Amino acid sequence: MTLTASPNLLVAGIGEMIVSSSPDAHLVAYGLGSCIALAVWDPRVKVAGLAHFMLPSGAANSASPVKFIDTGIDTFLRTLEARGAVLGRSTLKAAGAAAMLTVGGGLAIGKRNSEAVQQALADRGLKLNASALGGNAGRTVQLEVADGRFLIKSLSSVAEL
């Protein structure tokens, strides 16, 4: 299994989100360390979204709509709903939130991101169906719009979550 290299790659850069219903699109977030990617896919209408969150909390930011989990998650979920997704029947998966650096006090933002996403979903009556969070390895993730497959690539492996 490999990640796709195709012109239909739509990239969610740091602090960005992508929502698509294009069946040949692959949504990608590259090189997640402490950041966290939330992937949502509605199997009925085949609408998919990928958000590349940076931090647990902060003021809403128009340049980076999903920079912060607490003020960005509704923007992301509402965009999905506006495209026809129903969150209650969608699969929700998350990856990232690693601790890459251990010196200098640890920069333990990954753990806080992991907790913040799960809390924000719980507050909205939602929960993750699967996750690959924590650890100390970077991850690139890819969500397939056509079938909802969520692939996670590290330096040593590619796996489907």
Added chain:
Amino acid sequence: MTLTLSEAGQNVVAGTFGRAMARAGEALGSMCGQVIQVQTPVLQRCTASDVMAMAGGPESIVLAVYVGILGSLQGHALLLFAPPDAHRLAQILLAGLLGPGELPMESTADPLHYDELELSALQEAGNVTISAFLNELGMHLHEPVQPTPPQVVIEMAGAVLDAVLLDLVSDADQVLAARTTFSEGDRAIDGTLFVLPRADSLRVLLDALGAIGI
């Protein structure tokens, strides 16, 4: 906090960072026994995405030596190499320490595998380079700048950089990034040094340099 500097103030800061980057290159060159060329450093305000792009994109694989900066100036420093360049640098460093018969074989099978000696040499190279930079800056400050012990990480650049960037962008959209590229002629080793000060301690440095209000 956003500080607006006059052109003269910016020149003072750029000159100081330039001298510090040159000291860093000299320290690395002296460790290698080679002349290291240091490109004119670029000092700019940029977004997290810009920093990722400067490192070759978030998915490019790098060997990074990370050093946290504590004391009167706080922030982060990273020395980045593409894996093949890091191998070549390690070979040069170890050749100066060990006899030719004792030199580990240069691995061609797996560019992401480094033996313990190589990692140790590269970690020390990062430590020496970044410390030389900080010593030069520290000469202008009233209190010492203290580097943390170095940490070597072989990873996607995005994964290494995001932890550092997240520490800097919680209340700002931009960071101040100082960046330069080192190269060693014959063996074509390119490395990139990033120094990313925290915004709240930047004023201390600018005050010490006399860059504010000129």
